[in-house]
Amino acid sequence: MMPEMLPIGSIAALPPLTLTPSATASVRTTSTSFGSLMAHSLAAIQQQQAQAETAVAHAVTGQGSTTQAMVAVTEAQTSLDVATSLRNALMQTGSTLMNFQV
Amino acid sequence: MSMLTIAATGLTAESYVLNVTADNLANANTNATATTPAYQSESVLLQALGPSGSPTTPAPGQGVEVIGTVASTMPDPVVYDPSNPQANAAGDVIESNVSVSNQMANLLQASTAYNANVTAFNAAKAIDQRALTL
Numbered sequence: 001m002m003p004e005m006l007p008i009g010s011i012a013a014l015p016p017l018t019l020t021p022s023a024t025a026s027v028r029t030t031s032t033s034f035g036s037l038m039a040h041s042l043a044a045i046q047q048q049q050a051q052a053e054t055a056v057a058h059a060v061t062g063q064g065s066t067t068q069a070m071v072a073v074t075e076a077q078t079s080l081d082v083a084t085s086l087r088n089a090l091m092q093t094g095s096t097l098m099n100f101q102v
Numbered sequence: 103m104s105m106l107t108i109a110a111t112g113l114t115a116e117s118y119v120l121n122v123t124a125d126n127l128a129n130a131n132t133n134a135t136a137t138t139p140a141y142q143s144e145s146v147l148l149q150a151l152g153p154s155g156s157p158t159t160p161a162p163g164q165g166v167e168v169i170g171t172v173a174s175t176m177p178d179p180v181v182y183d184p185s186n187p188q189a190n191a192a193g194d195v196i197e198s199n200v201s202v203s204n205q206m207a208n209l210l211q212a213s214t215a216y217n218a219n220v221t222a223f224n225a226a227k228a229i230d231q232r233a234l235t236l
Contacts, residue, residue: 067117071110074223078106078230085234 105226111165112219141198
């Protein structure tokens with residue numbers, strides 16, 4: 001059984017394929033390196049730790065409230081946890097790339 | 103960090119309310135003297151911190167803040183007691199207008215609100231820690 005034939009005139013010429021720039025240049029190039037990012041976040045964390053220490057000192061000497069001390073300590077702890085987790089994840093990514101077999 | 107800081111503003115505000123309530127209760131039995139008027143019961147004014155987002159990128163409010171205290175305008179109770187050294191020339195002792203029963207209700211309310219904020223804060227902390235295990 002023969003398939004139904006299409007008349008040849010109905011096949012139009014294909015338009016030429018062009019690559020749009022957005023499809024090729026999707027990799028972003030930023031000057032922010034992982035090292036400077038870590039340095040910035042570590043500086044911020046260090047400042048937060050110092051604030052937490054001050055708040056604890058005030059709470060212990062009765063100048064500040066326990067609430068503020070605990071809030072400052074928890075915020076500093078959370079920031080440090082986040083930074084540590086990100087650092088571990090990025091280090092793992094880096095070592096995976098370094099061990100890549102070529 | 104946002105949920106932590108929002109809950110932290112609630113904790114700070116409620117502890118301020120608790121401090122003012124404690125101050126009111128501490129001064130409940132004070133009287134006016136020749137030089138100082140009677141202690142006026144104070145209540146705290148709280149206000150919502152508005153959202154930081156724009157109409158295109160909405161964001162929740164940023165918590166609560168203490169914008170001040172107002173002194174009660176209730177009349178001071180006057181007790182006739184000429185033997186009291188704090189009595190005025192007419193023999194009246196002017197007492198502070200702190201209502202201890204109202205303050206106890208405020209104490210309970212602020213304490214409950216503080217506990218609620220502690221729960222929100224701990225939930226935010228737990229969520230952050232869970233997110234790190236993703």
